Amino acid sequence: MNRYLPNLLACVISVVFFSIGAQAGDAERGRIVAEVRCTPCHHLHLESIRIGPGLKGIYNRAPRMSGVPYARWDAAALDAWLKDPRGIKPNTKMAIPPIAEKDRADLIAYFIMETNGANQDKPSQ
Numbered sequence: 063m064n065r066y067l068p069n070l071l072a073c074v075i076s077v078v079f080f081s082i083g084a085q086a087g088d089a090e091r092g093r094i095v096a097e098v099r100c101t102p103c104h105h106l107h108l109e110s111i112r113i114g115p116g117l118k119g120i121y122n123r124a125p126r127m128s129g130v131p132y133a134r135w136d137a138a139a140l141d142a143w144l145k146d147p148r149g150i151k152p153n154t155k156m157a158i159p160p161i162a163e164k165d166r167a168d169l170i171a172y173f174i175m176e177t178n179g180a181n182q183d184k185p186s187q
């Protein structure tokens with residue numbers, strides 16, 4: 063009977079960790095998603111433009127592009143933008159295939175980790 067206990071515990075523990083990860087977003091996984099999906103057009107660690115604006119410190123900073131209804135790129139704004147850029151700004155040049163919900167959550171966790179709240183108290187301009 064006891065020999066099943068370790069397997070059972072491992073199973074319960076992995077389910078718990080998976081659930082926590084799914085809710086909060088996995089920043090390390092988000093880093094990989096960003097490198098694959100965003101670096102063709104964006105620098106991740108520079109402010110300079112590649113095809114789109116640099117994403118350094120993107121979390122909670124003001125947009126560097128016109129035509130979006132956000133003062134800051136907070137989690138909700140980033141999620142909406144990444145879900146459907148053309149739904150937010152119909153003539154945007156950011157034309158990308160859809161990003162899955164889990165990938166968006168992980169990307170946002172990564173950007174939060176990278177910015178580490180440093181821009182939170184700065185004015186939005």
Ligand code: HEC
Nearest residue numbers: 099100102103113114115124125126127154155156157158
């Ligand atoms: C095909 C090229 C392309 C890809 C791939 C791409 N973007 Fe963009 N992105 C752009 C362009 C171009 C703009 C500016 C759009 C405009 O001015 O309408 C932009 C703008 C943005 C902005 C607003 C930046 C600011 O300073 O206001 C964010 C945030 C952003 N992209 C995030 C991402 C993320 C995260 C990914 C990866 C999941 C990604 N983009 C993938 C081209 C791309």
